Every structure is written in C-alpha cells, then in structure tokens.
Amino acid sequence: MPENRYEKAPRPGQGHYVAAPEDVKVGVVDAVSTDEAPSSMWREAWREMSHRPLFWVSVAMILVVIVVALVPGLFTSQLPRQGCSLANSLLPPSGEHFFGTDKNGCDIYTRTLFGAKASVLVGLLTTAFVVVIGTVIGAVAGYYGGWLDTILSRLTDIFFAVPFVLAAIVILSIVPSRSALAVALVLASFGWTTIARITRGAVLSVKNNEFVTASKALGMSRAAILWRHVLPNSAAPIIVYSTVALGTFIVAEATLTFLGIGLDPSTVSWGGDLSAGRSSIRTNAEIMFYPAAALAFTVLGFIMLGDVVRDALDPKARKR
Amino acid sequence: MTTTITLTDGSTEDAPVPAEKRDDSSPLLDIKDLRISFTTATGTVEAVRGVDLTVYPGQSVAIVGESGSGKSTTAHAIIDLLPGTGKVTGGSITFGGRELVGLKRREVEDLRGREIGLVPQDPMSNLNPVWRIGTQIDEALVANGFQGSKAERTARVAELLGEAGLPDAARRARQFPHEFSGGMRQRALIAIGLASRPKLLIADEPTSALDVTVQKKILDHLEGLTAELGTAVLFITHDLGLAAERAEHLVVMYKGKVVESGPALQILKDPQHEYTKRLVASAPSLASRRIQSAHARGTEAEDLLAEHADESATAAPDVVVAKDLTKVFHIRGSRPGAHTDFTAVDSIDFALPKGRTLALVGESGSGKSTAANMVLGLLEPTSGTVQFDGKDVATMSAKEQFALRRRVQPVFQNPYGSLDPTYSIFRSIEEPLALHRVGDRKSREKRVRELLDMVSLPQATMRRFPNELSGGQRQRIAIARALALKPEVLVLDEAVSALDVLVQAQILTLLNDLQAELGLSFLFITHDLAVVRQIADLVAVMKDGRIVEHATTDEVFDNPQQEYTRDLLAAIPGASLEIGA
Numbered sequence: 001m002p003e004n005r006y007e008k009a010p011r012p013g014q015g016h017y018v019a020a021p022e023d024v025k026v027g028v029v030d031a032v033s034t035d036e037a038p039s040s041m042w043r044e045a046w047r048e049m050s051h052r053p054l055f056w057v058s059v060a061m062i063l064v065v066i067v068v069a070l071v072p073g074l075f076t077s078q079l080p081r082q083g084c085s086l087a088n089s090l091l092p093p094s095g096e097h098f099f100g101t102d103k104n105g106c107d108i109y110t111r112t113l114f115g116a117k118a119s120v121l122v123g124l125l126t127t128a129f130v131v132v133i134g135t136v137i138g139a140v141a142g143y144y145g146g147w148l149d150t151i152l153s154r155l156t157d158i159f160f161a162v163p164f165v166l167a168a169i170v171i172l173s174i175v176p177s178r179s180a181l182a183v184a185l186v187l188a189s190f191g192w193t194t195i196a197r198i199t200r201g202a203v204l205s206v207k208n209n210e211f212v213t214a215s216k217a218l219g220m221s222r223a224a225i226l227w228r229h230v231l232p233n234s235a236a237p238i239i240v241y242s243t244v245a246l247g248t249f250i251v252a253e254a255t256l257t258f259l260g261i262g263l264d265p266s267t268v269s270w271g272g273d274l275s276a277g278r279s280s281i282r283t284n285a286e287i288m289f290y291p292a293a294a295l296a297f298t299v300l301g302f303i304m305l306g307d308v309v310r311d312a313l314d315p316k317a318r319k320r
Numbered sequence: 321m322t323t324t325i326t327l328t329d330g331s332t333e334d335a336p337v338p339a340e341k342r343d344d345s346s347p348l349l350d351i352k353d354l355r356i357s358f359t360t361a362t363g364t365v366e367a368v369r370g371v372d373l374t375v376y377p378g379q380s381v382a383i384v385g386e387s388g389s390g391k392s393t394t395a396h397a398i399i400d401l402l403p404g405t406g407k408v409t410g411g412s413i414t415f416g417g418r419e420l421v422g423l424k425r426r427e428v429e430d431l432r433g434r435e436i437g438l439v440p441q442d443p444m445s446n447l448n449p450v451w452r453i454g455t456q457i458d459e460a461l462v463a464n465g466f467q468g469s470k471a472e473r474t475a476r477v478a479e480l481l482g483e484a485g486l487p488d489a490a491r492r493a494r495q496f497p498h499e500f501s502g503g504m505r506q507r508a509l510i511a512i513g514l515a516s517r518p519k520l521l522i523a524d525e526p527t528s529a530l531d532v533t534v535q536k537k538i539l540d541h542l543e544g545l546t547a548e549l550g551t552a553v554l555f556i557t558h559d560l561g562l563a564a565e566r567a568e569h570l571v572v573m574y575k576g577k578v579v580e581s582g583p584a585l586q587i588l589k590d591p592q593h594e595y596t597k598r599l600v601a602s603a604p605s606l607a608s609r610r611i612q613s614a615h616a617r618g619t620e621a622e623d624l625l626a627e628h629a630d631e632s633a634t635a636a637p638d639v640v641v642a643k644d645l646t647k648v649f650h651i652r653g654s655r656p657g658a659h660t661d662f663t664a665v666d667s668i669d670f671a672l673p674k675g676r677t678l679a680l681v682g683e684s685g686s687g688k689s690t691a692a693n694m695v696l697g698l699l700e701p702t703s704g705t706v707q708f709d710g711k712d713v714a715t716m717s718a719k720e721q722f723a724l725r726r727r728v729q730p731v732f733q734n735p736y737g738s739l740d741p742t743y744s745i746f747r748s749i750e751e752p753l754a755l756h757r758v759g760d761r762k763s764r765e766k767r768v769r770e771l772l773d774m775v776s777l778p779q780a781t782m783r784r785f786p787n788e789l790s791g792g793q794r795q796r797i798a799i800a801r802a803l804a805l806k807p808e809v810l811v812l813d814e815a816v817s818a819l820d821v822l823v824q825a826q827i828l829t830l831l832n833d834l835q836a837e838l839g840l841s842f843l844f845i846t847h848d849l850a851v852v853r854q855i856a857d858l859v860a861v862m863k864d865g866r867i868v869e870h871a872t873t874d875e876v877f878d879n880p881q882q883e884y885t886r887d888l889l890a891a892i893p894g895a896s897l898e899i900g901a
Contacts, residue, residue, distance in 0.1 A: 013374035016582030219725035
C-alpha cells in the first residue's frame, strides 16, 4: 500500500464535509415502536386482503353460493321436482319460471338453486379430506425424512401417476351408493397428491430454521416441534392451494356427474342438469346455460379468493 | 443538503471533454444532489436524499454505511441498475463530463462494462451455474465490443483470469461455477468486471461473503491490479476499517444522506458527525485495533474491553469440558453403500471456565458450529466426551439430559430465523418456561417482563410479533428466550455476525453486562477475530476440524504461535492502520 496516500492534500470536491447535525438526526439506535397495535403475520395478511376489492367480491360470491346451498327455499317457493309436468316442457322464461323450464317441464331456476348444495357439499368435503390426508403424509415425509420420506414420496408419485378421471370412473362404477360423501371420498383419494407435495416442500424449508433448532435445544420432542412450530409455519401455501382446489373439485364433481358416473341421478346437481340438457343443445341451448353459469360463478369465486389469499400470504409479494 | 466544495470544480464542466485530453485533475465521476425514490404500495419512499460524491481517475473511494443507508442504491444508479420501482428523481451523475441521468437504454448499455465495471456482492448467485466460467467472461468481452477471432477471445479470457489471480487459467476457464470456491468465483467476477478495462470499477461489498483470509488476498490483488491499470474503484462496504484501509476518500452514508465525507484517515482520527463518531467507536475491526495498540502501550482500553471480574482467568472452575471430541459425517455417495467419511471435528479439547467467555474462531468449514452443536446436545459425538460440571453428558439418563437443557441454551446467527414468526414475543419467551413447567401462568408472565427488562426492551414488546422488530431487537428477544430458564452457559453461534456494526456493539455490550450480572459462561462461535478481541477471555482457533491454537485472548493477539493465527490476525480489516491514538 502506498505510504503517502493519506498524506496528499484532498482534491477539489473531496474536502472534509460534515452534515449539519439537524440535517440528519441520529436517533436512538433500534427503538421499538410502542404506539402501533401489534400485528401478527395473519393480521397483516388480513389487512392486506381487506384492502383489495377482489377479496370482497369473491367473498360475496362465495357467501351467495353458500346461503343458496344451505337454504334454497329462501329464494324460491318451489321444490326442484314439484310441479314438473311434461305439459310445461321447454317453456321460455316467464314471471312464473324465471329461467324457463327444462325438457321434463321442471323449473330451471329452482333446480339451479337446489343444485348448489350438492356442488358445495362435494367441494367442501373433498377439500377437507384432501387437506387432512395430504398434510399428514406431506408433513411426515418432509419432517422425518429418511426411509419414511422415500416410501411416502413414492406412494404420492404412484397416486399422482394414476389418471384421475379413469380411476374415478372405475371406482364409482362399483360403489353401491354414489352419495355426495362417496363422490368426495373418491375425489379425495386421488386428489391429495398435490397438497402432500406442497406440504412436504413447505415443511422442508421450515424445519431447518433456527427457531426449530432452538426448540430442540430446549428439549422439546420432535412431534411437538412439528405440531407447534413447523406446521403453523407451513400453513400458508396449504391454505392458498386448498382455496383454489375447492373450485377445481367442484368442477371435477360436475364433470363426473355430467358423464353419468358422479352423483346419483336422483340428486339435483348442476352436473346432472347439464347432462340432461345436452340432448336439446341444438334447439334449446339456454337450458344448459343456467347450471353452467352457476358452476362458473362458484368456481370463479373460489379461484379469485385463492388469488387474493396467495398475494397476501406470499412473503415475497409483501413489503417488509 | 447544502453546497459543497465540489461546485467550484464540477460545475464548470458542461461540455464533454475528449478522453485523451482529460487529465487526473478533473473528476471521473461527479454525483450531485442525487435523489432516488422507490414506489411502494403505501406511497413513495425516498431511499437516497441528496448525495454528493466525487471520484477522480485512478482513485479509490469508499461509501460506508449500514444496511438501508442507500449506499448500494447510489452505486447502482450510476449504471442504471436500480432494482424494481427505483427511479432517479433529482440531481445529476456526470461521468467523464457526460451526464448519465436520463440516458437512453442503449447508451447506458454501451457504458456498462466498457466504461464502468461492476463486481457484485454475492459470488454464489452472480455467475450462471449452467455456463462455463470462460463462456461468461467471453460473453462480457463480446458484449463490450471486443474485436477478435474465437481463438483470440479464448486467449484473452485465460489472460484475464490469470490476471485476476487464478492459476492455471486456461483450464479453469473450461470449468463450471460449482467447481469454484467462493474466493475463486469472486476472482472470476473481478475478471469480468475488468474485462474491458473500464475507467471505473464499482465493487459492491465484493468480499463480505468470503472468509477473512480470502477477503484480504482478493482485496490486495484487486488493489494491485487496479493501480496497475489506472482504474478508479468505488467500494461499497459496511466495514469502516476495510473502507479506510482500501480507499483514500470516504463517504459515510446514513438513512439516504451523506453525513460525513473526506480523507479516510481524517475521518477515522477525527470524526465530526455524531453518527460517524459512533461508527468509529463501534466498528469491531477498529475497536480491536485500538485495544491492541493500547495494550501494546501497557494500558488497557477500559471502555472497549469486557469487564473482567478478576484477572485470574484460570482460577474459575470449568463448566464445560470437551475431551477428544470428534464428529464424523457420512457423505452419501452416488449409489447406496458408497459413502465417504468426512471428519468435521477432529479430536478437539477445550474447557470453558465458569463466568468466562471462550471463543471458538474459524473460517467456514472449520467445524466450529459442529462443535457447538455437540455442546448443545443437538449432535451426538462420534467419539470423545462433553462434560458438564465434571459429568459426561452421554452417560446421563434421558431425564438428566432434559434437565441439562435448562443449563445450556443457544443464540443463533440469523435474527430472521431464530424466532417463530407465528408466535408473539410473549409466547416465544414463555415457551421454554412452559415446556419445563416453571411456575404458573402469572409468574411466567412476570418472568417474561423481567427478561425483557434484562435485554433493555420495553415490556410492551411482548405483545408484538417478530416481523415488527428489527434484526437487533430480534436478537435481543432470542437472548431473552435463551435466558428464560436461567442457564449457566450460553452458546452464541455467530450471534452478532448478521447485525449492523452499531447494533452489534450494543448486543456485545448487553452480553458483557449480562455475563457480569448473572455469572454466565459464553461459548462464542465466530469467524470474526475482531469481535473476539472485544468479548472473549480465551480463544481457540479452529482450522479443518482441529484446534490449532488455544490460549488467552491476550496471548493469541500478542504472541500468535501459529502461521494460520497470524494470517487471521493480519486479515482483520484495518490491521495496517495507525490509529492507536
């Protein structure tokens, strides 16, 4: 190092400059703000979401669907099979039949309202099953690792490799009753793989955090660490995926029912009505429009909600 | 900001001056009243608020500041590489008489690399892992208009790598980044930065990710190389010692403003602004230098040293004793059964006396953290023993081991990873108490308040969540949590390494106070010898899994026995500075 470097007189523009003390205030290093309300990760996510119009739109859509599914009687005085008469077959919309009537002379408006229950029920049940199965398998595989991980991951791969619709057709064609519960179980038994993979990845990234090591150093058991620290910190991607998945399971149920292998024909459902309307698609396409629109409305609600939730929970999208 | 002396010189240059006519007396780079803003969801944030900066040809200038001071933002604005929504909102940047603010994208691209080179911060992520090193340097040559055949370019690439200090450069050029160590990658990045002989090289924390001895070698080499080529260097760094050692002119930034600038030695010896004063007082490299020179004069720098209750460091009984401690990891091979053994810790012995601090010092891969994890009981030793109060931990029953957990607690490096983000501060600190069934809910809350007082945080902090706290505050919480069960030993694994110097100094002071107050023993794991000088009584220097030197701190610093220890000491930035006064 040249010895004389520091001896040279400063050049123009490089003289000793000191900012005025009042210009840059040096505060107490690292003061804690004590005035603001405390805010957890979840509260911040909520604050972020509640400022998004899309959040409220999707919540409103989902609420409408759920209310209709729970008490369709609020919106119509008729029952889906009541007053069906071939004499009323294929009537155009009128004051009595808002959406007109289908081939069997049933009121399409009433049937669309009553169809919500099946879709919502199958969607919620499937999602619940999928979350439980997928989270348990993914968390155990990711957290304990080793041979357990090898076995569970291969198992996930095998289920993932089975063509979903094909498997559903085979199983549903042999089950005695095709109730909402049965359909949900079949959907869930092949739909849990993605959640298992997501959970495994999330758990893997969380389990090497220093707060996990600190808990080990406290003498906490592995199961307790998984339950109290690792799973809560892996919840965000699971929640995001399940919101979107709920929508796709509703579509899957409608698809299977449309193909005639989903819900029993005796259950009023959008998929079933779509299937029934298929025969008159060339002459009265609007019959299929109403259940299809209801289906799209419901699925859109869940997918949009998933989008907002993802934005709010994704740490990369959030400003520190 | 008010006017500076720069105006007398810089403002006269309106017309571009041809390069060959320019001489060393006019600035190469002149930044005036630079303002940079970022647009966020909550509004505009001004990250740089009126910065002035002058660099002359062939000169080295350093911008010093903590994280968030705007130092990197300023440097990146020069070559229009502001991230995200960043925008220059005011002021001017003149380079060789040419205004850079508002240049077209093509014009800036022509400037980058050719006129102004950049050595980025992280050598791990700044090389494309799927391309050979040579290809990436070749790409830089082509992009900057190097005329020549393929063979000529290949020869040039080897020449550049050799120049950056890589032996056997022609063969190295055909290797991939993963075959390079961190230091070698940084050399490759320097080769890229200097490929087209720029007039100015921006070095953004070029060595902060590297071990200290590697850092020193690379900076020495860079200094020689740029002096030879006549390249001006703009260093961006958080380390005042490093800046003062490597640059003649310093610019100290704080919260987007220049608080002080001037000749490096003058700032070190006679800091004027409150912030600079604190920085000079806190920088570990400088502090350790002062302690050392005070020590050499036969006095003690009382204000800087840890409080030693009494000088007889050997008189205290040993709390933790490691005997012949060894850890061998099996590295899985390409096929089952084909594994190799890696000895991370190789039969080391050390003893931690009660109420003292033992520092385990070493570079990455030296086995220091592995040793710490064995003391914490997180790893089982392959052979050898860890004794606690004379009792072998391995022979204890599960119940005794659980009880032992209360007596040894860790504090880790990463302030963002050491607290569960879903737990409130109260729950985080209370967890150890609840787990070990200490007291009832009410007494536990009292203890949490007590602990927060102990680490100098307001009691109201307990209702907050980790994401609301700064790095230093989180580290305080981690310390409070570790202290909850009234342990006798704290294992501090790089506990202050990730913090800004001022915060680091505060935490070190806190640790010193707690040790004096509670009679704690610290096992202090660090790569930074400068910090060791401030806190440790005893030092064990580790290299490749072995302890190469184990003595009191004074002995190690005054009279290092091993070549490696001497290298480490010489590598502390600022070691060559004469600031004993």
